[in-house]
Amino acid sequence: MSTSSLVLVVDDEPSICWALEKMLVGEGHRVITASSAEEGLRLAAEHQPAMVILDVRLPKEDGISALPKFLAATPHCSVVIITAFGDLETAVAAVKNGATDYLTKPFKLEDALRTCRSALRKSLTQNAVSLTASSTHVSPPTGPMVIDQSVLIGVSPAMQQVFRQIALVADSDLSVLVTGETGTGKELVAAAIHRHSRRSEQTYIPIAPVTLNPELIESELFGHVKGAFTGANEDRAGLFERAEGGTILLDEIGELPLGTQVKLLRVLEQGQYCRVGEVVPRTADVRIIAATNCDLHDSVGSGEFREDLFHRLTGVQIHLPPLRDRTEDIEPLCRHFLAAMNYGFDGDPLDKSLLAELRVRPWHGNIRELKNAVGHAAVVARGRSLLVEDFPSPKPGRDHGGASPPTHLDRATRSWTQQTIDNCDGDLTDLHAKFLAAAEPSLLAVVLQVTGGNRAKAAEILGIHRGTLRDRLRVYGMDETNA
Incomplete structure (x- = not known):
C-alpha cells in the first residue's frame, strides 16, 4: 500500500498495540492508539482515521457494542475487530454490526498485515461496500449457536477460518460450496449460513438429490403440472417453490444427474425454472448452498459434472478440515x-x-x-x-x-508428545532433546544387540560416526557396552 493512512488501534494490551503499530508504521502509515472504547471514540472523531483496529474485550464498553459508534464517528473508515474468543457468534455479530473483517488472537503478524491491507483498500476506494452509520444495529447473539440440537464448535485456527468465512458470506446472496469429508459438519455450516442471513425467517430445506427417485428428481426439485407424466394427477410444487425466499442445501451435489445440472444452472444464471410439463418459466428467489465430500474438479475432468455449473456454485467455497487436522x-x-x-x-x-x-x-x-x-x-x-x-x-x-x-x-510419538506438553505446567523447553532422551537409548540398545556389541558396525547401521555413538552411549550411561 503506497498511500499513507492514519490507523487507530484500540486495545488494552500494550503489547498488541506496540506490535500492530510497528507493523503499520513499517508499511508507511501513521498510527495512534487507545486503551478503551471511550478514548478510541474521542480520537476517532477528532482524527478521522482510515481504519480502526478494535478489540472486543475492553475495560468498559466492549468492542462489539462500540462498533456502530465508531462507524458513526468515522463514516468512511474500515473497522477490523480483534478477539480472543474466536466463536461463530462473535464473528457474525462483528460483520453484521459493520466490521470489514476480524482477527482472532493470537494471530500471526503476516495474517494481520494481509487483513489490514485489504481493509485499507476498501476504505480508500469510493466503491467500498461496507455498513456505516445508517446500518441497523444488530445486537450480538448470546449463547451457543444451536441448530437441530447440534452446534458448530472449534477453537482450532482451521475452524476459526471457517467461522470467519461464514460470518463474511452469511448476509450476501452468493452461492456457497461447502466441501469436506463425510462427518465433518457440512450441513451445520449450511444451516449456520442460513441462520445468520437475511433469509433466516424463511424456509431452509436440506436435501440430498441422491436420495430422490432418479426418475422423479426434476419433479421433486422443480415441481410438475397435472398430466406431465404417468401418475401426475395434480399440480405439485417442488422444493424450489416451497423454499421461495429462503435457502436450499443440495447435499452430495456431485451425484446430481447431468440433465438436472442444466436446469440448476438456469436457476443460478437466470433465477428461473419450469415445472415439469410447463413452458412458462417461474422466478426463483432461492439461495443455493451445495455440499460435497468428493473432488468436483475430478468430476469436471471426467465429464460427470458441468464446469459452468461448478463455477456458478463456487461463489464462495468453504472447506471443512478433517478432525485429524x-x-x-x-x-x-x-x-x-x-x-x-x-x-x-x-x-x-x-x-x-x-x-x-x-x-x-x-x-x-x-x-x-x-x-x-x-x-x-x-x-x-x-x-x-x-x-x-x-x-x-x-x-x-x-x-x-x-x-x-x-x-x-x-501413534506412540504423538501420544508421548501430547502428554509431555499437557504435563509441563507451562514450563516446556527443549522438547526435542527430551524426546531424544526418551527414544534414543532404546534405538541404540537394539542396534548394539543386533551387532553383538560391535560399535563400529552399530555406528555404520545408524549412519553416525563411531565417536558420536560413543558420546551418546556415555550420555545415557550405556558406555559399559562391549566394543
Missing part, C-alpha cells in the same frame, strides 16, 4: 457431547492421558465418529471418568489424500 477441537467437542448426554459424572470425565490418546486416533468418520464413540464410552463408564478401553476400537477408513494410516510408532 484439528485435534485441538477434540476436547471441546467431547465435553459438548458429554454435557448433552447429561449423565452426571463424578469429577472430570476426561483426563489428559485419555485426551492424548483420542488426539492421535485417525477418526476416519470425523466428528460423527467421535460423537458415537463418546456416547459408547459414556454408557460403558456409568458415571465414572472415561478410560481408553471404554471407547470402541478405531474404525478402519479409506485412504484420504494418499496418506498412510498412523503407524504404531507414529
Whole structure:
C-alpha cells in the first residue's frame, strides 16, 4: 500500500498495540492508539482515521457494542475487530454490526498485515461496500449457536477460518460450496449460513438429490403440472417453490444427474425454472448452498459434472478440515457431547492421558465418529471418568489424500508428545532433546544387540560416526557396552 493512512488501534494490551503499530508504521502509515472504547471514540472523531483496529474485550464498553459508534464517528473508515474468543457468534455479530473483517488472537503478524491491507483498500476506494452509520444495529447473539440440537464448535485456527468465512458470506446472496469429508459438519455450516442471513425467517430445506427417485428428481426439485407424466394427477410444487425466499442445501451435489445440472444452472444464471410439463418459466428467489465430500474438479475432468455449473456454485467455497487436522477441537467437542448426554459424572470425565490418546486416533468418520464413540464410552463408564478401553476400537477408513494410516510408532510419538506438553505446567523447553532422551537409548540398545556389541558396525547401521555413538552411549550411561 503506497498511500499513507492514519490507523487507530484500540486495545488494552500494550503489547498488541506496540506490535500492530510497528507493523503499520513499517508499511508507511501513521498510527495512534487507545486503551478503551471511550478514548478510541474521542480520537476517532477528532482524527478521522482510515481504519480502526478494535478489540472486543475492553475495560468498559466492549468492542462489539462500540462498533456502530465508531462507524458513526468515522463514516468512511474500515473497522477490523480483534478477539480472543474466536466463536461463530462473535464473528457474525462483528460483520453484521459493520466490521470489514476480524482477527482472532493470537494471530500471526503476516495474517494481520494481509487483513489490514485489504481493509485499507476498501476504505480508500469510493466503491467500498461496507455498513456505516445508517446500518441497523444488530445486537450480538448470546449463547451457543444451536441448530437441530447440534452446534458448530472449534477453537482450532482451521475452524476459526471457517467461522470467519461464514460470518463474511452469511448476509450476501452468493452461492456457497461447502466441501469436506463425510462427518465433518457440512450441513451445520449450511444451516449456520442460513441462520445468520437475511433469509433466516424463511424456509431452509436440506436435501440430498441422491436420495430422490432418479426418475422423479426434476419433479421433486422443480415441481410438475397435472398430466406431465404417468401418475401426475395434480399440480405439485417442488422444493424450489416451497423454499421461495429462503435457502436450499443440495447435499452430495456431485451425484446430481447431468440433465438436472442444466436446469440448476438456469436457476443460478437466470433465477428461473419450469415445472415439469410447463413452458412458462417461474422466478426463483432461492439461495443455493451445495455440499460435497468428493473432488468436483475430478468430476469436471471426467465429464460427470458441468464446469459452468461448478463455477456458478463456487461463489464462495468453504472447506471443512478433517478432525485429524484439528485435534485441538477434540476436547471441546467431547465435553459438548458429554454435557448433552447429561449423565452426571463424578469429577472430570476426561483426563489428559485419555485426551492424548483420542488426539492421535485417525477418526476416519470425523466428528460423527467421535460423537458415537463418546456416547459408547459414556454408557460403558456409568458415571465414572472415561478410560481408553471404554471407547470402541478405531474404525478402519479409506485412504484420504494418499496418506498412510498412523503407524504404531507414529501413534506412540504423538501420544508421548501430547502428554509431555499437557504435563509441563507451562514450563516446556527443549522438547526435542527430551524426546531424544526418551527414544534414543532404546534405538541404540537394539542396534548394539543386533551387532553383538560391535560399535563400529552399530555406528555404520545408524549412519553416525563411531565417536558420536560413543558420546551418546556415555550420555545415557550405556558406555559399559562391549566394543
